[in-house]
Amino acid sequence: MKQNIELNQLDILNFAQSSGALSGKLPLLGFERLCAEDSRKSPEESINWSLNGQQIKTPDGINQIWLHLKANTHVMMTCQRCLELASFDLNVDRSFRFVDSEATALEQDDENEEDLLVMDKKFNTLELIEDELIMSLPIVPRHQVCQNLFLEDLAKEGQENPEFQRPNPFAVLANLKKSTKT
Ligand SMILES: [Zn+2]
Structure with a gap:
């Protein structure tokens, strides 16, 4: 140069x-x-x-x-x-x-x-x-695959809990409401 x-x-x-x-x-x-x-x-x-x-x-x-x-x-x-x-x-x-x-x-x-x-x-x-x-910056920065997804953890929790054997959005939401109340 x-x-x-x-x-x-x-x-x-x-x-x-x-x-x-x-x-x-x-x-x-x-x-x-x-x-x-x-x-x-x-x-x-x-x-x-x-x-x-x-x-x-x-x-x-x-x-x-x-x-x-x-x-x-x-x-x-x-x-x-x-x-x-x-x-x-x-x-x-x-x-x-x-x-x-x-x-x-x-x-x-x-x-x-x-x-x-x-x-x-x-x-x-x-x-x-x-x-x-x-x-060229991403408009919404996001991992391609997040390592630490809150919802993912919540879904896993649901699977382990017999009450939520088949987690669906409403169950997840109900779970979320419960956990915020406590
Ligand atoms: Zn992420």
Whole structure:
């Protein structure tokens, strides 16, 4: 990686025209907004990222400017089912096409499926990496299989108790009511 390139002020046009390629590893703790979602906040956790610039000439002779982003990291969040910590791998692999102005972006947004961004001589790629990772966070964090499910325990209890040989939702509910009264 060239030392003189500032990731928070990347000249997108130049980067794309020179088929720029950058990659690296940054501590997750440096990304405040993403870190706020991470329950563990380990100083050892990092974000692996890569950026590739590309200029593509379309059949009608227009030069398109593209930025390809890949990033991944790992966060811990509270599982909304069992309330224990769960770990999540975040992976981003997206491409962005840069246009010359906000107006062009708005104009072309409906007719294009790709993600459009406005060209910038000092584009903040760190912010883009963070934004994209935040968007890849689970909406409702949950273990795929919870280790400590309250309802699972309750069901097992029911099975051992002859009164609830065949647990059904109402039995579970009745059981729950009983246990909250005592
Ligand atoms: Zn869970």
